[in-house]
Amino acid sequence: MARALPPAHPPEELPRVLLWRWRRNPLRRRTDLAQAWIALGLFVAVLAATPAAVILVGDKAHRHYEETARHQIATRHDTPAVLVHDAPRHPEPGSDEAKKALYPVTVRFTDARGHIGTAKTDVEPGLTAGSTTRIWINAEGKITDTPLTTEQVRNSAIVCAVLAAMAVPLLGLAAYTYANRRLERYNLAQWDSALAEWRASS
Numbered sequence: 001m002a003r004a005l006p007p008a009h010p011p012e013e014l015p016r017v018l019l020w021r022w023r024r025n026p027l028r029r030r031t032d033l034a035q036a037w038i039a040l041g042l043f044v045a046v047l048a049a050t051p052a053a054v055i056l057v058g059d060k061a062h063r064h065y066e067e068t069a070r071h072q073i074a075t076r077h078d079t080p081a082v083l084v085h086d087a088p089r090h091p092e093p094g095s096d097e098a099k100k101a102l103y104p105v106t107v108r109f110t111d112a113r114g115h116i117g118t119a120k121t122d123v124e125p126g127l128t129a130g131s132t133t134r135i136w137i138n139a140e141g142k143i144t145d146t147p148l149t150t151e152q153v154r155n156s157a158i159v160c161a162v163l164a165a166m167a168v169p170l171l172g173l174a175a176y177t178y179a180n181r182r183l184e185r186y187n188l189a190q191w192d193s194a195l196a197e198w199r200a201s202s
Contacts, residue, residue, distance in 0.1 A: 031183045038179045046172040053168050058161030065153040072147035081107035081135045083127055084118065090125040101125050107133065111141035119143045 084106040090098040102122035110116050121143050123133050138144045148156075 029187065031187055035180060035183055039176060042172045042176050046169050050165055050168045053164040054161045057164035058157050061160035062153065062157035065148060065156045069148040069150075069153055075139050076136050076144055076147055077112060078134050078136050078146075079109055079111070080132050081109035081121065083107055083123065083129050083131045083133065085129050087123050087125055087127040093126070098125060107135065109135060109137065109143075111137055112139075113141065115141060117141055 087105045088103045090101050092098055101124075103125055104120045105123050105127070106118055106120050107123075108116065108118050119142065121133070121135050127133070135143050136146050
């Protein structure tokens with residue numbers, strides 16, 4: 001009768017020593033210690049640079065969008081415009097979708113210089129010809145977007161600040177990855193050199 005084989009034991013995992021690169025041991029290489037210092041330095045740099053980047057970028061973006069809003073207000077003005085023809089009706093009047101829907105319609109307006117012009121703009125569905133809507137036109141007498149509001153200026157600055165907060169850690173990670181690869185290449189080169197010397201001496 002064949003003897004039953006004992007159950008295979010899973011290979012025991014070697015214990016991981018925390019912060020092993022900082023501890024003295026005969027297997028630690030100079031590059032290991034260099035890698036530890038680089039990681040620590042980049043970690044501290046990211047912690048210090050992230051809030052600074054958020055403040056600087058957010059403030060600069062806020063100033064930029066504020067200046068843009070002031071320029072838009074100075075160079076644009078709203079004026080009444082009359083629909084030349086009826087706007088399409090929404091297939092589901094009164095629905096939430098209908099409240100948000102806009103349709104391009106040709107309108108007639110008078111610019112700041114007294115010139116009468118026509119152009120297309122988005123209006124609410126169901127408006128009839130002859131109805132009046134408000135539009136914004138620029139110095140050239142062309143329909144343009146509404147100037148940035150205070151809320152839009154604030155939201156745009158917040159977005160820029162969040163992007164800056166995300167960019168700093170990513171740059172730190174990229175720098176660590178690059179340094180780590182350079183150290184690995186150095187280790188491989190040292191290993192190849194030692195192996196070549198061993199072969200030559202044997």
